[in-house]
Every structure is written in structure tokens, then in C-alpha cells.
Amino acid sequence: MDRKDKDLAFMLRYENIAWYEDGKVKILDRRIYPKEIKFVECVDYKDVKQAITDMVTQSAGPYTAAGMGMALAAYQCKDMKLEEQINYLKNASEVISHARPTTVNRMKMITSSCADVGIEALKKGNSAIKAIFQRTIDSLERRYGRMSEVAVNLVNLFPKKGKIMTQCFGETIVGCMGREIKRQNKEIEFYCPETRPYLQGARLTASVLKNQGFKVTVITDNMPAWTIKEKKIDIFTSAADTICMDGNIVNKVGTMQIAICAKHFGIPYFVTGIPDEGKYLENIVIEERDSKEVISCNGIRNTLEGVEGYYPAFDITPPEFVSAVVTDQGIYSPYNLKEYFKTEVEQYY
Template sequence: MERADKGLPFLLKYENVADYKDGEVRILDRRAYPAREEFICCSNYHEVAKAIADMVTQSGGPWLAAALGIVCAARETKNLPLERAKEMLNQAADVLISARPTTSGNMETHIRRILKVALDALDRGEDAEAVTYEYVQKNLENRYRSSRKIAMYAIDLLPDEAHILTQCYAETLIGFLLLVSQERGKKVSLICPETRPYLQGARLTASVACDMGVPVTVITDNMPAYILSKGMAQVFISAADVITMDGYVVNKIGTFQIALAAHFHGIPYFAMGLPSIAYATINEVAIEERNPEEVLHAMGTRTVKT
């Protein structure tokens, strides 16, 4: 079967999101890209969870990294008594699920499913590492194919020529949106707010567009309302960290104000994603509050007086 990441750029190839080899989870450090192509190697699930919490990878990246963290934990259980091995796998799942609070509900559903595969393999006396890795790879293919289908629905809502305002980094969804638009002959371009403090819009979304030959303009985070007021974008599109069952969209900080500006100026806003049964209402979403020190720096350089 043809790989589902065919036609996607470097950032979205499976192995450049996260990979597993020889007992290590290898994660592309998106904090450094595109200035440097560096990978963080994690030899145990604790290191994987720390990498996720430290923003080594974002958007859909933690989905794959955490899954491979369970594979890594399964390797660690080799030669352990059965009950101790199961205990370790359950501990690994708990640690990985809690790495990022806002998406922990979705992550729990995802990781518990993978955990069950590993535990069942142990009960059958099989190689839990190999069985779990194979399951994760199949799920990865399915996730990419689902992202492509979502992008196809989004493309149907766009005019034949469109300047698209984005927010942060929608990962596979933005990649497939651009790929499908090219396949259908639609002329699209992106306008990417930089997305402080990690600049995912400038460094990641814009890089994907450049690698795919799509025109892209990077703007400051202060500019979306002005762009929308001048009719310079025909649509605002983002991913969604969570879509609750009562209809709320939770995404990168700043998405709300852009959506309000788009509504005020009569510009449609489309959030790409799937509702999550893990969140019946918006009240069940724990919004992550990160270290305020992050606001005082840009790409590792302090920008505020000490």
C-alpha cells in the first residue's frame, strides 16, 4: 500500500515527526526548525513525556511521540515478571497522557487504546514491543488518511482562488489542504501569523507552504484584524486541539480573537478537526497555562529587561 504521507513535505513525513528505532524514540525538534534539522532521542517514556511538555513537538506531533513512548515502555518490560511489566506499562500511559493538559482527554483515549494492545500482547506471551509498534504504524496511516479526508471537505468550501489566513501550525491538515488544492487546480496562498513565543506559524506553517511551492506571507501576530478588514484574506482556517461535543473549538491562544475579527468582517472561519467524545462540554477542557517566562523570550533570546 502507498504511504499516506506521499506528496507531503519534509516536516510531515512520518519519520520526521517521530520515529522509533533500536529502542529509542526520535523526535524532530520543531523548536529549532527550519534553522536546524535536529532530532531529540528519547531512551525511555519519561524522556518522551518531557519532550512533549517542553514543546519539542506540537500540533499532531505528540500523538505519534506518545504512542511511540508506549512502544519504548514495552521494550523496557522485557524480562520483567508479567504483573510488573503490566504495572510499568500503565505507569507509562499515565505519564504520557498528562504531558499536555489541554489535550489530555483525547490523548487518554488514544494512549489507552495502544496500552490495551501492549497488555494483550503480554498476556499472549508475544513480543509487546513489536506488536505495539505495528499497531501504531497502522494507526498513523489511518490518521493521515483521515486528515486528507478532512482537507478534502475543507477544499470544497474554498473558492478557486483564495488567500487563506492561518493560525499556528495545523500540521497534516494544512499539508493535505495544500496538496489537495494543487491536485484540484485551485490557486491558494497562505498568510501566516508568526505565532509567538515559538513562532510555529513563521517557522512551520510557512516552511510547509514553501516546500510545496505555495505562495506564503508571514505577518506579525498583531496584523490579522487589519488583514481581514482590507479583504486581503478570503477565509480563516485553523486546526483544533479540541472540538467539544457541545460545539466549542479549543485551539492555540489567539485563535479566538482572529475568529472574532473574521466574524466582524464577514470572513468565514473553518476549524478543521473532529469532535471528541472525551469532552462532552467546554467545562471539561483544562486549558494549559504555560510558564510565563516563555513570554519574555523569543527563540531563546531574552527580549525583556531583567
């Protein structure tokens, strides 16, 4: 099979995201990549859930890990009676999908579908493990394929030669965007805010784009406004953890402030992804992570004992700061996202 991760960076290859094999799931530890290439091994689906919670994998990585975790759950219950296996898979689906509160809606789509195909296989006397594993690979192929279409629409908006600012790590769109820039023969360089405290921009986005042959400059999280002005940035773009139907964009904390700066300096902010049908601002729960993650970085504490931290993992950018939402089906205003669903849309996750 000519897979859709062809020509993408190391960490975007399917096996290097999360992979089930022989009763184990291995997940690339993105908390330390690229300084060190290390995989966390999970022998229980609850280990996979915990790895997602602990941010061993981030961005779209948890979606792959969730599917592989469901294959592991099927392995764990393979010697049980049929009804026990069915209940086991349903319970695993619920547990894994709630690994992080802000993305439960998307995760539930994945784990529920995995449970469904696994249960269907069991009722036919087939392997639930193989069915769920194949469903996860099919999901990856579908997601990479559709994000490749998003990338075409996004890169069409880029100048022939220009400077792009990103935020956090958009996973699939970052790699597909880079591949499409090469295909369109455009000369683009990137500025990546570091994205503390896990430094996904510095370690992950910058690594992928560098691996794919681009000039990349990392800046600290308090530099975007000045950088937009002084370096004459042309476009700000990010993926989104949730694209609400009312145009509100949930993404890694820091996105809103860059969007505000982009509007102030007159450059567009293009959000990439698939709108989340049925999701609105009032449905959003912003995950607040352990404050210890803020007062330390790379395992080194930066404050005196007793100093407190505050870590909302995401923020919400209102639609007035969003120039367009770039999807696989075209480019939409944040105010008319319902148009996206006027044609039948294949399940993305």
C-alpha cells in the same frame, strides 16, 4: 505499503515526526526547525513525556510521540515478569498521557490503546514492542487518511483563486489541505500569523506550505485584522486541540481574536478536525505555561529584569464565531456536532 504521507512535506513524513527504533525514540525538534534539523533522542518513556511537555513536538506531533513512547516503554520492561510488564505499560500510559493538561483526553485514547495492544501481545507470547509500534503506524495511517477526507471537504469550500489565513500549526490538515488544493487545481496563497512565542506559524505552517509549492506570507500576531481588510483574505481556517460538543473551540491562543476579526469583516472561519465526544466547555483546563517563554523569543530575553509574563497556551472560541466545523464525514454547524456521532465512527487516535 503506499503510505498516506506520500507527497507531503519533510516534517510530515512519519520518520520525521517521532520514530521508535532499537530502544530509542527520536523526535524532530520543532522548536528550532527549519533553522536547524535536529532530533531529540529519548531512551526512557519519561524522556518522551518531558519532550512533549517541553514542546519539542507540537500540534499532532505529540500523538505520534506518545505512541512511540509506549513502544519504548515496552522495550524498557521487556525483561520483567509478565505482571510487572503489564503494570509498567499501564503506568507509562498514565504518565505520557498527562504530558500537557489541555490534551489529556486525546492522549489517553492513544496511550491506553497502545497499552491494551501491548498487553494483549504479551499474553499471547508475542512482542509488545512490535505490537505497539504497529499500532502507532496504523494510527498515523488512519489519521492521515481521515484528514485527507477533511481536506477534500475543506478545499471544496475554497474559491478557485483566493487567500487563506491560518493560525498556529494544524499538522496533518495543513499538509493534506495543500495536497488537495493541488489535486483540485486551485490557485491559493496563504497568510500565516507567526504564533509567538514558539513561532509555529512562521516556522512550521509556512515551511510545510512552502515545501508543497505555495506562496506564503508570514505576519506578526498583531496584524490579522489589518491583513484581512487590506489583503482581502477570503477564509480563516484552523485545526483545534479540542472541538467541544457544545461548539466551543480550543486552539492555540490567538485563534479567538482572529475569529472575532473574521466575523467583523464578514469572512468565514472554518475549523477542521474530529469532534471530541463527551468534551464540553466545563471540562476544559487551559494550560498556562512558564511566563519566561513570553518575555523571551528564540532564547533572547526582550524585557527588563522584573517584568512579568503571562502565557495561556490556548484560548476558547465560542460557537458564535465559528462558521462551520469541517470533518471527514461532512460539514457541521458548531451547534449540531452530536449529529457527527449518529453513525458509527472508527477511533481516530
